[in-house]
Amino acid sequence: MVEIRHRYATVQGHRVFYREAGPREAPALALLHGFPTSSRMFRDLIPALADRFRVIAPDHLGFGNSDAPPADAFAYTFDALTDITEALLARLGVTRYAVYVQDYGAPIGWRLALRDPDAITAVITQSGNAYEDGFVPDFWKPLWAYAEDPGPETEPAVRTALSLDAIRWQYLHGVDRPELVDPDTWAADHREVNRPGNDLVQLALFRDYAGNRPLYPQVHAYFRERRVPLLAVWGEGDEIFGPDGARAFARDLPDAEIHVVRGGGHFLLESHLDTVAGYIRGFLTTTGAPA
Incomplete structure (x- = not known):
C-alpha cells in the first residue's frame, strides 16, 4: 500500500496544502490540477506512480485545502499562482522535475518552464492547453466576452x-x-x-485567463528550442479543450507522444x-525523464 x-x-x-508520495530521493513529478477541482483529482494516480517517482500535488490558492484569501486581499492571477507553486517546489528542495498539467495547471506549468527551462525534464499534458486549436469556441465565447468587458x-x-x-457536465460530458x-467529485x-467569497476569486481568474493566450508563442518557442519530451493524453469527448489541442503539440514538438482516448472526457x-x-x-521510462 502506497x-x-x-x-x-x-x-x-x-498555507498551501499538498499531497506527496514516493521516495524523497526519487525523480520528482509535480501534478498541477485544473478548474474547479484540487489535488484530489490525482488521488488515484499518485499511488500508480509513487513506486518510481516522488510525486507532489499542490492545491492552488483558492482551491481545495489551500488558503483562499479574499479577492481583495490577494491578486488572483496565473502569474501569482505560479509564484506560489515555484516557491513551494523550492521549499521542498525540488529543482528538476517532470510536470503534469491539466486545465488551469497548464498556464502555471508553462510559466514555470519559461522561468526556468532547465528545471523541467518532461511534460505530461492531459487537457492542458497551449494552442488556439484547443479552445472549443462555444464553450469559451462567454469567458472571452467577460474578460474583455467585465460587468x-x-x-x-x-x-x-x-x-x-x-x-x-465537466465530469460527465463525452464520457462513454x-x-x-x-x-463525490463534482459535489466536493x-x-x-462556492465557499463564501470564493466566487470573486474564481471571477478574478476567469478575467485573467485571457492573458494566457498571448503567452502561447513564447511557449511554442520554448518547445522548439528545448525539445522537452512531451506526452499529450486527451479525452476524445472533451469539449472544453478539444482533441485538436493535443494534436497541435506536434507542430512544435514532432517527437511528442500524443494519445486521444476514445470514450474519455475532460x-x-x-x-x-x-x-x-x-x-x-x-x-x-522511454524518455529517461525525470532525471
Whole structure:
C-alpha cells in the first residue's frame, strides 16, 4: 500500500496544502490540477506512480485545502499562482522535475518552464492547453466576452460555471461510461468553489485567463528550442479543450507522444485511470525523464 502524505507548507505567508508520495530521493513529478477541482483529482494516480517517482500535488490558492484569501486581499492571477507553486517546489528542495498539467495547471506549468527551462525534464499534458486549436469556441465565447468587458452584461454567463450542473457536465460530458465517475467529485468541487467569497476569486481568474493566450508563442518557442519530451493524453469527448489541442503539440514538438482516448472526457483520470497511468509510466521510462 502506497502512503500518501497530506501536508501543509507556509509559502509567501499563505498555507498551501499538498499531497506527496514516493521516495524523497526519487525523480520528482509535480501534478498541477485544473478548474474547479484540487489535488484530489490525482488521488488515484499518485499511488500508480509513487513506486518510481516522488510525486507532489499542490492545491492552488483558492482551491481545495489551500488558503483562499479574499479577492481583495490577494491578486488572483496565473502569474501569482505560479509564484506560489515555484516557491513551494523550492521549499521542498525540488529543482528538476517532470510536470503534469491539466486545465488551469497548464498556464502555471508553462510559466514555470519559461522561468526556468532547465528545471523541467518532461511534460505530461492531459487537457492542458497551449494552442488556439484547443479552445472549443462555444464553450469559451462567454469567458472571452467577460474578460474583455467585465460587468453585469457578461458576468452572469460565466457565473454559471460555478453551478452544480456545470461542474457535473465537466465530469460527465463525452464520457462513454459515466457510471465510473464518482459523484463525490463534482459535489466536493461545487462546495469548495462556492465557499463564501470564493466566487470573486474564481471571477478574478476567469478575467485573467485571457492573458494566457498571448503567452502561447513564447511557449511554442520554448518547445522548439528545448525539445522537452512531451506526452499529450486527451479525452476524445472533451469539449472544453478539444482533441485538436493535443494534436497541435506536434507542430512544435514532432517527437511528442500524443494519445486521444476514445470514450474519455475532460477529467480523463476519472474514467480511464489505468490507460493514462500506463502511458505516463511508459513515457517517463522511454524518455529517461525525470532525471
